[in-house]
Amino acid sequence: MDEHDDIYPLARDDRESQRLNAQHQLIVKSCDNYLLDPSIPRHGIRSVADIATGTGIWLADFADELTTSALADTQFEFIGFDISALQFPTEVKPGFNFVVHNMTTPFPTQYHNRYDVVNVRLVFGAIPKEQYATVAKNLLAVLKPGGYITWTEFQLDSPHDIWPGPILSHLKSTLCDYLSSVNLSLAPMVEIRAAFEANKLQDIVARDFVSFRHPELATEAQVWLKAALGALNPTSLARLGRVGSMEAAVGKWLGYEREIEEAYEKGVVPACPVVSLVGKKEDSRGLVKRGVEEIWKVLTDGGWCVVQ
Numbered sequence: 400m401d402e403h404d405d406i407y408p409l410a411r412d413d414r415e416s417q418r419l420n421a422q423h424q425l426i427v428k429s430c431d432n433y434l435l436d437p438s439i440p441r442h443g444i445r446s447v448a449d450i451a452t453g454t455g456i457w458l459a460d461f462a463d464e465l466t467t468s469a470l471a472d473t474q475f476e477f478i479g480f481d482i483s484a485l486q487f488p489t490e491v492k493p494g495f496n497f498v499v500h501n502m503t504t505p506f507p508t509q510y511h512n513r514y515d516v517v518n519v520r521l522v523f524g525a526i527p528k529e530q531y532a533t534v535a536k537n538l539l540a541v542l543k544p545g546g547y548i549t550w551t552e553f554q555l556d557s558p559h560d561i562w563p564g565p566i567l568s569h570l571k572s573t574l575c576d577y578l579s580s581v582n583l584s585l586a587p588m589v590e591i592r593a594a595f596e597a598n599k600l601q602d603i604v605a606r607d608f609v610s611f612r613h614p615e616l617a618t619e620a621q622v623w624l625k626a627a628l629g630a631l632n633p634t635s636l637a638r639l640g641r642v643g644s645m646e647a648a649v650g651k652w653l654g655y656e657r658e659i660e661e662a663y664e665k666g667v668v669p670a671c672p673v674v675s676l677v678g679k680k681e682d683s684r685g686l687v688k689r690g691v692e693e694i695w696k697v698l699t700d701g702g703w704c705v706v707q
């Protein structure tokens with residue numbers, strides 16, 4: 400536990416781990432089965448960091464994809480960081496490491512400039528708006544020059560009618576009220592893009608996916624949303640002070656759950672809205688060039704710059 404759990408609304412028990420793992424499957428299918436954005440070159444990826452890794456499910460699946468197509472003697476390094484170890488896998492395979500670290504604070508220097516790919520997914524419930532710039536700076540410090548960062552979130556402000564009908568839209572507004580009440584962003588890509596641009600990331604690619612584009616995912620999306628709201632709604636109600644206790648919040652949720660099931664029986668289908676942003680860290684030549692430009696600005700006419 401940490402002071403950030405004042406705002407983070409999800410549990411870290413077995414049930415929540417199973418929910419995260421099932422959610423991962425739906426996200427990947429919604430993203431046209433891409434674990435990593437297709438704009439990122441696969442060749443040469445040897446070291447991968449997954450930030451706020453949770454159960455490490457993305458890292459495990461991406462490692463499978465990468466190692467299956469690699470030569471037998473290729474060495475890889477896979478690391479998952481999270482503020483809590485509670486959901487880390489119980490068995491850690493060779494080449495994997497799981498480390499407790501709060502991404503709002505700088506990573507120890509041993510991890511700096513070390514990873515070819517940094518992945519971060521679904522932290523909109525953990526980072527207050529004003530901390531995105533700091534978190535991005537911390538994540539970019541562990542990325543190798545020339546490496547790629549990929550950041551994926553749900554798009555609550557999707558232009559699609561993602562959670563149709565009165566009950567789902569009511570529950571969406573309760574969730575948004577909760578996020579706003581603790582200064583969490585409803586549109587995190589605005590903050591993430593600003594941070595990417597401020598850090599001069601290159602080759603920025605934005606994508607949005609929505610499970611509606613895959614009609615075969617309808618039932619999975621229904622199951623996902625009911626479970627996600629079940630994980631979020633009671634805490635949101637209790638923290639917003641709309642009920643007197645957590646017990647009362649759970650009771651209220653059970654009523655909402657019945658309403659959701661009735662809506663589903665009438666054919667209501669929600670969508671899983673995913674948005675992602677990819678950026679490339681300048682390579683060493685670019686970083687040196689920019690460093691020289693900064694020195695140039697402070698150097699007086701005829702001044703000397705000594706490089707040691």
Ligand SMILES: C[S@@+](CC[C@H](N)C(=O)[O-])C[C@H]1O[C@@H](n2cnc3c(N)ncnc32)[C@H](O)[C@@H]1O
Nearest residue numbers: 419451452453481482500501502503520521525
């Ligand atoms: C919704 S889960 C997503 C897990 C995983 N990224 C996924 O997509 O399945 C959010 C994760 O962020 C972690 N987290 C929350 N605040 C954090 C922080 N300040 N630093 C690192 N991890 C954090 C939580 O412990 C949790 O594992």
